[in-house]
Amino acid sequence: xxxxxxxxxxxxxxxxxxxxxxxxxxxxxxxxxxxxxxxxxxxxxxxxxxxxxxxxxxxxxxxxxxxxxxxxxxxxxxxxxxxxxxxxxxxxxxxxxxxxxxxxxxxxxxxxxxxxxxxxxxxxxxxxxxxxxxxxxxxxxxxxxxxxxxxxxxxxxxxxxxxxxxxxxxxxxxxxxxxxxxxxxxxxxxxxxxxxxxxxxxxxxxxxxxxxxxxxxxxxxxxxxxxxxxxxxxxxxxxxxxxxxxxxxxxxxxxxxx
Numbered sequence: 001x002x003x004x005x006x007x008x009x010x011x012x013x014x015x016x017x018x019x020x021x022x023x024x025x026x027x028x029x030x031x032x033x034x035x036x037x038x039x040x041x042x043x044x045x046x047x048x049x050x051x052x053x054x055x056x057x058x059x060x061x062x063x064x065x066x067x068x069x070x071x072x073x074x075x076x077x078x079x080x081x082x083x084x085x086x087x088x089x090x091x092x093x094x095x096x097x098x099x100x101x102x103x104x105x106x107x108x109x110x111x112x113x114x115x116x117x118x119x120x121x122x123x124x125x126x127x128x129x130x131x132x133x134x135x136x137x138x139x140x141x142x143x144x145x146x147x148x149x150x151x152x153x154x155x156x157x158x159x160x161x162x163x164x165x166x167x168x169x170x171x172x173x174x175x176x177x178x179x180x181x182x183x184x185x186x187x188x189x190x191x192x193x194x195x196x197x198x199x200x201x202x203x204x205x206x207x208x209x210x211x212x213x214x215x216x217x218x219x220x221x222x223x224x225x226x227x228x229x230x231x232x233x234x235x236x237x238x239x240x241x242x243x244x245x246x247x248x249x250x251x252x253x254x255x256x257x258x
Contacts, residue, residue, distance in 0.1 A: 019041050023038070055126070058130070062122075062124060064123075067124040067126050067130065070130055071107075071110070071129065071130065074133065075137055078102060078106075078137050079098065079099050079102050081141060082098055082141060082145050082148065085145055086148055086149070091249050093249035097241075097242060097246040097248075098144060098242060100241070100245070101144060101239075101245070102140060102141070104238075104241055105140060105234060105239075105241050106136055106137050108237065109136055110129075110136055112230075113226075114128070114132065114133075118132070132227060132230070135231060136230060139191065139231045139234065140231075140238040142190065143190075143236075144187070144239055144242055146186055147183050147184070147186070147187035147242050148242070150182065150183040150187065151180075151242075154179035154183060155247075158178075158179060162175045162179075162257060163257060172255050176247045179247075184236075184240060184243055187239040188235055188236055191235050195232065198228065206220075206227055207221065207223070210223060
């Protein structure tokens with residue numbers, strides 16, 4: 001296979017034409033998203049450039065502590081992003097549940113994937129650990145964001161149904177059973193949908209990146225199958241941990257809605 005085609009700064013600059021296209025559309029349509037679009041484009045550029053330099057340093061000087069520090073920072077940043085998205089709507093107990101679910105769900109799935117599935121030696125090789133962990137953490141953040149939104153909306157719109165169930169003698173767990181089920185379904189559906197069209201409608205980012213770097217398509221496919229199953233597991237575990245403990249934050253010690 002031929003080597004990787006490297007992009008120059010000018011070639012990358014040409015891709016910003018797409019930003020101008022979107023900008024012209026939203027201006028013409030009167031959609032006031034100019035600031036968000038420009039800010040997102042700028043932040044993405046700066047963050048990815050900085051990430052490139054940081055990863056170059058980490059790859060050249062592998063360390064278990066540094067790898068764990070980076071992944072911990074990624075998880076913490078994901079948790080912070082969820083908090084900001086629902087600013088003013090989250091109680092302190094629910095925040096603790098979100099943080100615990102994100103940490104427990106992602107770390108357990110990442111380590112299982114690294115140690116059991118891929119069997120990297122040494123396990124802390126940043127070339128594998130950080131990108132694989134990043135995909136699981138990013139998708140788990142999306143899943144838990146959908147879960148939190150659905151849970152908050154469900155507890156608001158179905159508040160009367162929950163109260164009626166409590167008055168009839170149901171426990172908080174029983175009264176919120178349908179809300180939890182619908183929330184879990186809503187949170188994992190995007191992951192399932194992406195799996196349904198994978199390989200036919202789209203080639204996933206990891207697989208595309210490996211193929212572009214010269215990896216054999218069959219090897220790239222094996223990695224993509226494994227990581228997608230890992231992502232599904234991480235999203236599902238993170239969301240179910242959120243729901244199994246998160247619903248309690250809507251009730252007081254007397255099992256009354258707060």
